[in-house]
């Protein structure tokens with residue numbers, strides 16, 4: 529049985545419109561995440577990714593709907609959910625150790641200084657900052673600051689880590705190294721993670737599932753793409769894998785074309801039965817993006833409506849092959 533660790537249930541976010549009434553960033557958005565899974569969300573600027581993440585973080589409230597994490601409705605921020613933003617809001621007067629220790633103390637208020645220091649040190653070591661414990665943020669590079677942010681988030685052992693474009697302000701080399709670190713840590717610790725990115729390769733490298741969101745206003749989750757690459761993948765040879773280009777092309781095709789047209793060409797899209805797709809290795813020439821499709825009703829896990837969301841031919845052949853795989857359970 530699949531574990532719905534996080535369940536986003538019919539959330540909407542509306543703002544007052546200038547001309548009166550309201551404008552919906554999104555409506556009736558449903559999404560689930562498994563315990564230990566790494567989920568990335570991709571979509572164009574302004575579609576509502578940060579809004580979704582902030583609602584999950586408890587920093588923002590939905591206009592409608594609810595989010596359940598580990599059986600409990602989310603109502604406000606909690607140390608169960610650690611957020612890492614693009615800019616690493618560190619306390620400038622505290623050292624690396626001081627910043628991480630501060631977070632540890634806020635979670636475990638009765639801990640002794642020594643306990644706090646030990647816990648902080650574990651995560652400082654984990655993100656590769658051993659030796660920099662006594663530096664202040666002004667003495668650190670952008671990559672090091674982001675590492676402190678990651679150490680601080682992990683040190684409170686959150687049930688869920690939420691990351692909003694955490695590496696986008698970094699140079700390519702540092703970004704790559706930090707992606708490796710985050711992947712290693714998440715695999716080693718089984719950390720459930722939800723991350724926003726604009727970088728398709730970053731999503732392919734890190735995520736188990738990639739959520740594709742259409743353009744706003746009125747954005748919808750169009751598809752959930754299952755990452756078919758092996759779990760032991762390496763960043764530097766991702767592109768050598770036979771499934772890399774089918775996967776990448778599918779996501780790029782969505783971002784370039786389908787994210788704009790999806791709602792018009794898919795009028796019967798059911799937000800509670802978002803298609804789950806899995807790029808396949810040998811694309812028949814007639815199938816753009818070469819993906820296996822099925823959809824899952826978020827509420828009951830029943831496979832239904834294996835229809836291409838872009839209006840193409842149904843991919844019934846894929847249902848049988850998917851039925852026995854781990855895709856067949858509820859998301």
Ligand SMILES: Nc1ncnc2c1ncn2[C@@H]1O[C@H](COP(=O)(O)OP(=O)(O)OP(=O)(O)O)[C@@H](O)[C@H]1O
Nearest residue numbers: 543544553571572573574575576577578579580744
């Ligand atoms: N206070 C507000 N009042 C009105 N509209 C708002 C407000 N805050 C956000 N929005 C709108 O909500 C939409 C979604 O914003 P959000 O920040 O979630 O987008 P995003 O997908 O994270 O974009 P980006 O990729 O640029 O970070 C945007 O169109 C934005 O203009």
Ligand SMILES: [Mg+2]
Nearest residue numbers: 577578579692
């Ligand atoms: Mg954003």
